[in-house]
Structure formats: structure tokens, C-alpha cells
């Protein structure tokens with residue numbers, strides 16, 4: 100990938116899924132979580148994380164950092180187990196701030 104960071108290095112950064120998710124949140128929303136539907140910043144973080152970790156107060160959309168991105172179908176973290184070509188594409192897309200609709 101052009102970013103010079105291999106997918107294995109990326110996964111070594113994450114001891115667990117929560118750490119991985121925090122990293123992806125920072126990548127996707129560097130200025131704070133925004134609604135994927137209406138782009139409102141009036142987003143509630145659910146302690147229970149159900150049905151989704153985030154909820155938009157403006158349009159009531161439930162979503163996660165993976166919703167609507169190529170990461171949607173991928174499990175974050177996991178120490179690199181089960182990493183395939185699709186995951187490499189996903190990491191590169193996140194780094195390039197390209198949010199694709201594949202798998203959404």
C-alpha cells in the first residue's frame with residue numbers, strides 16, 4: 100500500500116477490538132464523531148453500545164465507526180488472524196479517507 104504501513108503492523112497496534120475501534124474513530128472523525136446520515140455532530144455515545152455504539156440526536160440514526168464503510172463486514176483487531184486482501188484494501192481506504200459503500 101502507498102501509506103507504507105503494512106496491515107500486520109496496523110493490527111499489531113491493536114491489542115483488542117476496543118483499541119482498534121478508537122483508532123478507526125479517530126481516523127474517520129478526527130474532529131469528533133459525526134452522524135453518517137445527516138453529518139450532525141450532535142451524537143450520543145451509548146454506554147451499552149446497543150444496538151450501535153453511536154446514536155444521532157438529530158435524525159435518530161444508530162451507527163458505528165464501521166457503518167457505511169468498507170470496514171462494515173470486517174472484524175477489527177484480532178491480532179491479524181484472518182487478515183485477507185479485503186482487509187488490506189480497507190486499511191488503505193481508511194488512511195486515504197475514502198469511504199466506500201462496499202459491504203454496507
Ligand SMILES: [Zn+2]
Pocket residue numbers: 134135136137138139155156157158159160
Ligand atoms: Zn443524523
